[in-house]
Amino acid sequence: MPLSSKTLLHSFPSYNNMASSSCSFSSIIFLVFLLLPIFSCLQHFSMASFDFQVGGTKGWIVPTPNDTNIYNDWASNNRFQVGDTIYFSYKKDSVMEVSEKDYKECNATHPTFFSNNGNTIFKLDHSGTFYFISGASGHCEKGQKMILRVMVQDQYLPQHAKSFGYHDAITPFGVFGMFFFHFVLECVASFVI
Missing domain, CATH: 2.60.40.420 (Cupredoxins -  blue copper proteins)
Structure with missing residues (x-):
């Protein structure tokens, strides 16, 4: 059965609902541009040799x-x-x-x-x-x-994640990256739902 334009409008959240959500598109963009240089620096440090x-x-x-x-x-x-x-x-x-x-x-x-x-x-x-x-x-x-x-390097992980002789510790990039990724997922989900 074909959907009417009225049905389609009711199936998506209104722009007002999106603006009142905890995350706006502009805040996501701001965070990306703010945190990207920081993550780049942390990635550089995690790839150092020992x-x-x-x-x-x-x-x-x-x-x-x-x-x-x-x-x-x-x-x-x-x-x-x-x-x-x-x-x-x-x-x-x-x-x-x-x-x-x-x-x-x-x-x-x-x-x-x-x-x-x-x-x-x-x-x-x-x-x-x-x-x-x-x-x-x-x-x-x-x-x-x-x-x-x-060790064989995993192509999906940073080259080095190490603390005092062990390369398998979580790097600062990994910790911040997980929080950032979680935040972006929540924001995207708030727009979609």
Whole structure:
């Protein structure tokens, strides 16, 4: 059955009802232009990369016999993202990135990365697993080795949302964004209903 123009007019709220609602179109536009620069700045800060000192204050050393898993424990207590940087601080030693097989065998003959400058900087440039060992004779066998996993990035979330080594905290952008999104939905709903 076709709708008459009178029926259509009664099915939508009048302009007076919209103006008296808690949100007006002009207030939504004002908030968008007011908050957009703030959200842009917060998004910029949430995409920063982070720097990690391998092993914390101990640095890259031969672990004690009762603490041979020190580096894997350290790596598993942190969350790494693409773009983060790790620092190896050591004396009279070296650091190598190797394959999983060479890691398990403590084989230092085919590294994909090698440094022995005492303050090695390594950029985590892709997601996945990295394997590091000491190149000094006998050090790897004593536990100076580390498996580090870089998280796969979710394309729908900010690159970094981190607090003190953890990238999975909610960023300021996420908190304010949720409130703003909720406000806009309520305003749109008040116009439609």
